[in-house]
Amino acid sequence: MPIDGRTLGEAARTFCNHLNEVLARTVTQSRLVLLGPREGERVQVAFRERGGPAAAPLRTVFGLMGLYLGQVCTAIPMGAGQQRLITVRYRYTLTPERSEEPLWRWEYVREWPDDTARWCRHHVQGNVALPLGPTAVTLNDLHLPTGYVTIEDILRFCIVDLGVRPLSDNWHDVLEESYRRFREDFAPRGYI
Amino acid sequence: MPIVREVPQVPEPLQRAISTGELTEVQLRELIELEANALSLSTEEAIKRAKAGTLPRHYIADDLTLLVDLLQSARSA
Numbered sequence: 001m002p003i004d005g006r007t008l009g010e011a012a013r014t015f016c017n018h019l020n021e022v023l024a025r026t027v028t029q030s031r032l033v034l035l036g037p038r039e040g041e042r043v044q045v046a047f048r049e050r051g052g053p054a055a056a057p058l059r060t061v062f063g064l065m066g067l068y069l070g071q072v073c074t075a076i077p078m079g080a081g082q083q084r085l086i087t088v089r090y091r092y093t094l095t096p097e098r099s100e101e102p103l104w105r106w107e108y109v110r111e112w113p114d115d116t117a118r119w120c121r122h123h124v125q126g127n128v129a130l131p132l133g134p135t136a137v138t139l140n141d142l143h144l145p146t147g148y149v150t151i152e153d154i155l156r157f158c159i160v161d162l163g164v165r166p167l168s169d170n171w172h173d174v175l176e177e178s179y180r181r182f183r184e185d186f187a188p189r190g191y192i
Numbered sequence: 193m194p195i196v197r198e199v200p201q202v203p204e205p206l207q208r209a210i211s212t213g214e215l216t217e218v219q220l221r222e223l224i225e226l227e228a229n230a231l232s233l234s235t236e237e238a239i240k241r242a243k244a245g246t247l248p249r250h251y252i253a254d255d256l257t258l259l260v261d262l263l264q265s266a267r268s269a
Contacts, residue, residue: 009213034213037220037266043213044258051202051210053227053255068251072261089261091254101249113245127249140249 003085003181008075009036011085012043015073019045019151022178023056025168026155030056032069042088046070055095061163064097069151086110092154094162101127104139106149119143152179199252200226217266224263227256239263 003018005011016034023030036043047054047069055066071090075083088110093102104126112121123143130137152175158164159171168174202210202223209219221235228238230252238247242260247253 013213033210035210035262036214037262038214038216040262040266041268042262042265044262046255046258048210049199051207051223052199053252054199055251066251068254070255070258072258074265089258091258093251093254095251102251105249105254113243 005075005083005085006081008041008043008073008083008085009034011075011083012036012045012073015085016045018178018181022152022155022174025174026166026171027058027158027164028056028067028167030054042072042074044070044072055093058094058158058162058164060158062096065103065162066093066095066097067154067158068093068095068102069154071151090149092149092151094158099127103127106146106154108148120145122146122148124149150179150182152182198230200230202226217263220259220263220266224256224259227252227259231256 003011003015005014012034016032020031023032030047030049032045033048034043034045035048047056053068055068058065058067069092072088073085074088075085078084087108090106090108092106094104095102104124106124108122110121112118120143122145124139124146125143126139128139130139130142156175159166206219206222209215210223215223224238225235228235231238231248231250233241238256239260241247242253242257247257
């Protein structure tokens, strides 16, 4: 079943509710909140607490980290009065405790912000030193290419590589099923 | 979790509007202003820097960037 709706808001609410179910069965009870301007053409899905932006606290084997997940979505008409959700922009970050700056930032924009931007639209950056010849650079100096990074990918990374204790025994199946749904239903080929 | 910057306190009426999932443009600007202030920026400076991709590296700035995207889409709708 595609993530469609009669309106952008309806499709986005389906998406948001689905992600919250996945989050609650994998790494956090923190909830994504759907937000959009009245009669706007885009909506945001992001962690919020009492209205303010929030990073979900995750206990990793490397210490406490804050996970921020945020997307801006829009809808494309699919005929028969249905709208299908697509992602316009995402930002996912992981920030160690007592650090202001994220260690990793996964970013995507569907369109370059201006005519001069030519970096990879899907990329990862971060506060990570890179030994690159005689020059001292950090991952923040580069737009290291990635494919489209799904929220499921980030949650899997948190569990497998950062050692976050999963909230259910079948977390792998939850992520696989959600990923399949994303690949086959949520994101029509060519739109990510 | 402890962070260096203080998360903006959102007034109750705006929290209620956020809980409906739908904001007026004025309310969206109010939320942007709160997040901009948390980054020690004025609203206009924050919007300008969000568009230029030069906000501080912080999850509040990431959220603000997404809200500015919404504001632009609301204006073009």
